[in-house]
Amino acid sequence: MKLLTLNFLTCAIKTCKTSPSSFPLHPQDAELEIVESDVNMAFLRNILPRLMWEELRGITRELGLPELPETAPAAEDLGEPSQVAKDLHRLLLETSIREGKLVCGNCGHEYAVKEGIANFLLPGHLV
């Protein structure tokens, strides 16, 4: 699962919907991999304003990745393949969680990740 996805995913459990601590989910025992892909500049510019930067910084810290700058890059910094764009692409679209789990900060529910696929099926009483 790409770190991009983790910046949008929330806990699926009904009672967590209204709790701010149900986002972001926290990776645990995560094994990361890099899956290379072409840089998509237009996509990066599109998604930039929707990122929750503070949460992204938190997650990269939890994963032991290099510290991110305090503020998100500005749209102007994402000019034709600038280093900033390449770094952002590497972080959001190429860095993936291959194995491990995602844990809700509110209810503690653990979502297993296997071969990059997170299991979000809930037992009936939690829906």
Add this chain to the structure above:
Amino acid sequence: MSRPEDTLPPDLFYNDNESRKYTTSSRIQKIQSDMTHRALSLLRLKSPSLILDIGCGSGLSGEILSASDQDGTPGGPHVWIGFDISSSMLAIALEKEVEGDLFLADAGQGVPFRAGTFDAAISISAIQWLCNAESSEESPSGRLSRFFNGLYASLRRGGRAVCQFYPKNDEQKKMVSSAAVRAGFGAGLLEDDPGTKNAKTYLVLTVGGGDLDGDITGVVKGMDGVDVIDQRKKARVVNQRREMKGSKGWIIKKKEQMEKKGKVVKPTSKYTGRKRRIAF
């Protein structure tokens, strides 16, 4: 002919065997690809977007979302996230090394993304399954409403969703579209080849606040067999019979172009051999 939806729950129906049969059938590949292109033309995306694929299966629709504009995907390449209730289907998507992120999840349990995540959503041949509740504690209407409420919240204002589905009958068609309207969507039903055994139903959904202001008539107005179910225009039926030749021809041409390049039959060609390595 019996409907698979009436025989088994989807995760059991799409087991390893059925999932492989489904994905490798060139007849199914062609139909799913045509419908995905049709749905994309209704989404009218102009630039690379973040798209949710509901009931993504083995990624037949997703592969098209990942293709570039030159290869026939308007506004592409898009980035997509897909989920499906069948782990066998997802296993095949993994094998094919599709570009999108995959999840094991049940649309009837909701859509677990924060508000305003997606530019658009697509669902091809999946949501009729929501009308068959798997257990006694669940009702089709409860599952439909959880799904559409979640979908509505996860789309950004001005976003759109197109769901092609196979309603069992008119009653089911109505049950699905009214659940979408109740969740807040502007909604319209578009039918291709109505009345034939190739009939295809597309539920076109808009989230207010964008350039169309939730007015679905701006999307499907003047099209063949359109049924406008926008809340404000209570079930007004626009029944214009117009041939969609241009649009179909376009799809077929693109399909042929893509097939020539091997994009559909050999979908991973562009990325086979890309590096996959463990880091950190």
